[in-house]
Amino acid sequence: MTTTPPRWTCACCFDHHNDYTSIDVNKFKMCTTCVKGMFERAIKHEIDYSAIVTLTELHPKHFDHIISSEFVERYVQREKEYKCPTSSRAYCKHFTLGGSKESNAEACGKFVGPLRQEEKEVVLIVASCGGCSRLTCLKCGVELTSIEQSPAHDCEKRITEAKIAETEEIERAFAGLELGKDFQRCPNEPCSRPIQLGEACNHLTCTYCQTSFCFVCGTLQEEGSDHWFRGGCPRYNLPGESNAGYDGEGGYGGDGWGGGTPSPPPSPVIRARAASNAGWGNDGRAQSPTPSMREADTVNTLVAARERRRRAIENGAWG
Structure with missing residues (x-):
C-alpha cells in the first residue's frame, strides 16, 4: 500500500510541501532551502549572524545531512572573524x-x-x-x-x-551628527558600533553583540527597567519634545504603559538622517569607508524585524 506523504508548511517561507523533506528546528518544520539560506546569509553578512530560531542559536555542523563539510569549515572560519572585536x-x-x-x-x-x-x-x-x-x-x-x-x-x-x-x-564620518539624536554607539566596548534610529522606541538591542541599551543616553538598559519613566529617557522620541513618551503615561496597556483610558503611545517620529559633506550623502546613507558605518544604516530595521520574528515564534504565530 502506498503511503501518502504528509502535507506541511515551512515555518519560514510558508511554502506548502507534500513530502518527507521537512527539517524540525525547535518544534518548527522548515525546508532545506530556508535552513541553508540562514547559514549562507550569516557567512555573507555579519548582521545576519548568527542563525537564530526561537532564541536558539543554530550551527551548520548539526545539519550535516544537508550541508557539506566544506561549507561548515567556511562557516567556522567566518565565525572566528565575527567573534573577534x-x-x-x-x-x-x-x-x-x-x-x-x-x-x-x-x-x-x-x-x-x-x-x-x-x-x-x-x-x-x-x-x-x-x-x-x-x-x-x-x-x-x-x-x-x-x-x-x-x-x-x-x-x-x-x-x-x-x-x-x-x-x-x-x-x-560623524561631522555634523549629534550623539543620542542622529546616532548612538553600542555601549559594549569591544563592539562600539554606531547605530542609527530611523523609527521605533529608544530601547535597542545591538544585532551584533545582543547588548541592550538606550538610544538617547547610550547606557545599558533592559526592556523592563524603570529607565523609561519620567526622570529617565523617554521610550519614544527625544527629551524635551512635545511628543516624548514615557512609561506610565498615555494609558497604553502592557510593556510599562498603564493607567487611564487606553490610548496608543505617542507616534515615533521618523528622524531625518543628518547629511554633511564629510561621510554622509544626500540620501542619508553612510559613505565613509568605515565598515561599521556602512553596516549601521540598516541595523535598527533588522533588529526590529528579528525581534518581531522572535516574538511571533514564542507566541506560536510563526508558521
Whole structure:
C-alpha cells in the first residue's frame, strides 16, 4: 500500500510541501532551502549572524545531512572573524599580484586573525593569509613580504599612525551628527558600533553583540527597567519634545504603559538622517569607508524585524 506523504508548511517561507523533506528546528518544520539560506546569509553578512530560531542559536555542523563539510569549515572560519572585536581584527592588505593602491587594485581582504597589540615582549607574531598565503604582522596589521622583514618594521609607530588615521576618519564620518539624536554607539566596548534610529522606541538591542541599551543616553538598559519613566529617557522620541513618551503615561496597556483610558503611545517620529559633506550623502546613507558605518544604516530595521520574528515564534504565530 502506498503511503501518502504528509502535507506541511515551512515555518519560514510558508511554502506548502507534500513530502518527507521537512527539517524540525525547535518544534518548527522548515525546508532545506530556508535552513541553508540562514547559514549562507550569516557567512555573507555579519548582521545576519548568527542563525537564530526561537532564541536558539543554530550551527551548520548539526545539519550535516544537508550541508557539506566544506561549507561548515567556511562557516567556522567566518565565525572566528565575527567573534573577534571589530577593533582587534587583522585583514590581509596584500594587493593582487602586480597590483597596487595607486592602480586601484583590490586588496586580498581576508581575515587573518586577532591583533595582539597588548603583548609587550619582543616576539614575532606573523600570520599567513588563507586566501593568498602571504604574511601579515598581527601586532600592527601591516603586510609583510617575508619573515625576515618583520623585525625591520616599526610596529609601535604603525599602530600609532593607524589609530590617528582611524580617529580622523571617524571624525569626518560623524561631522555634523549629534550623539543620542542622529546616532548612538553600542555601549559594549569591544563592539562600539554606531547605530542609527530611523523609527521605533529608544530601547535597542545591538544585532551584533545582543547588548541592550538606550538610544538617547547610550547606557545599558533592559526592556523592563524603570529607565523609561519620567526622570529617565523617554521610550519614544527625544527629551524635551512635545511628543516624548514615557512609561506610565498615555494609558497604553502592557510593556510599562498603564493607567487611564487606553490610548496608543505617542507616534515615533521618523528622524531625518543628518547629511554633511564629510561621510554622509544626500540620501542619508553612510559613505565613509568605515565598515561599521556602512553596516549601521540598516541595523535598527533588522533588529526590529528579528525581534518581531522572535516574538511571533514564542507566541506560536510563526508558521
